Amino acid sequence: MIEITALTKSYGTTTVLDGIDLVVGEARIAAVVGPSGAGKSTLARCINLLERPTSGAIAVNGQDLTRLSRRDLRDARRQIGTVFQSANLLRRLTAAQNVALPMRHAGLPEDEVRRRVGDLLERVGMVHRANHFPSQLSGGQRQRIGIARGLALRPAVLLADEATSGLDPESTRAILDLLTGLRDDLGVTILVITHEMDVVRSIADLVAQLDHGRIVEQGIVADVVRRSDSALSRALLPMPPVPADDALRAWSVRYEAAAVSPVWLAQAGRELDADIAVLAALVEAAGDSRVGRLTVGLDPRLDERRVVEVLGRYGVVAEPVEGALLHAVPAASGAGAA
């Protein structure tokens, strides 16, 4: 497992990471998401100890790696395997030699290196490409070799820094399957740094959103998507765009309460004496509570304050959506409309 505690990184007076706390249990996949410039790459470089944190701790299986001397730091880095964006393979080494590189640096005996390289290439399904040079491999194949190299020293934690960025959907799928396989079969703890929400939805157990150097929201993915009032939830499960319709006013509606009546929509409609058109909806049931995010359409002549008040009584939060949403998408592509 990996525990990051109060991690801060500053360059001069600029604070890039500001008190990051993140715990990823053994055999879990955590995803760190965030816009570019949020500090994702700095976080990645701090975790694989390429940058010394200004303060805070990074512990792998209970051992704090940030307090180590320069010499011990080299050994500590071997506990965290890194998979880089665009693989970063050495051009003049074959796939097998690339995988062997960290083992050779660690001074493992040659027969051990050969054995492990064979095992790793098999695990990533690249045995048949062992003697190919990176220029002879596709992007997805290069990334598999990158993953095999990241695993070479049997790290407890694998850090994947934008490992699927720029790959085609099929290769991305294959890489993600590989990562979940590592978690499930080998019990590797994996930290994925990404800007792709698809990746988070597909493989992550935990998710943390980084913004301006702070974690603004984090949690178990299954819980986060059930939060009705959450920017991260909206990013993970974006509402489908709704078709333009001049006769309706769009409202964004959310609820998260065990007390919400299962038939609130019909009841509220009767009370308002108006038809409520459901344009898009995401409803998750969690235990006996229902969590939902909807885009609904209402008669534009209805009094806004009354709509808010009536829906509020049913435990539902409503806000009018400003024009842009309704007119952004032509009717033909409104696949998500109910």
Add this chain to the structure above:
Amino acid sequence: MIALLGTPWSDVPDLMLPALGETFRMVGVVMAIVVALGGPLGLLIHNTSPLGLFPNRAVHVSISWIANLGRSLPFLVLMAAVIPVTKLVFGTTIGFQAALIPMSIAGIAFFARLTENAVREVPRELLDVGLAGGGSKRQIITSIQLREALPGLAAGLTLNVIAMIEYSAIAGAIGSGGVGYLAVNYGYRRFDDNIMIACIVLLVALVQLIQFSGDRVVRALTH
């Protein structure tokens, strides 16, 4: 006709072959010194730069300045300028030894820059791969930096050997021996056109051969 004073073609090889041997010896000895000292100097210049493994502005600026010094003077001027040093070291100002010091100075500075350029082409991310995998700086320099830069280094070496052949010919002016010495003393001073022509043909062929082989090596090293 002045050309009548020229060495008969049948005697030309007897003059040319020993001269060629001297040129090889001069360039060979100088290149050994150049690679042994210029290579590490180039690595030091690159790795003390902000892109390198151990950035250090003060060291970078000072060794960079020293390397520039060796590259700023035209070779003929450099050769004349270091004559007192040569006299101090070897006790003579002519011949093979006289050429050794200025050629080495110019060559080391040149090769340092060529090495720096070659290793600079290795992406910084590849150094991160080595560091993140727990490699030492020495391991990263040898197994990543130099290894990835090998095609560039081979191209640089080719360039440097050709430059040293040129310098060895210039050094002919101070009696260094070799093909250049022959061209100056027979071709130029005695108007011996046959020797002049033979020297030109030999030098052109030599440079072409080296460039051709160098290109082949670079291509073989590139994947």
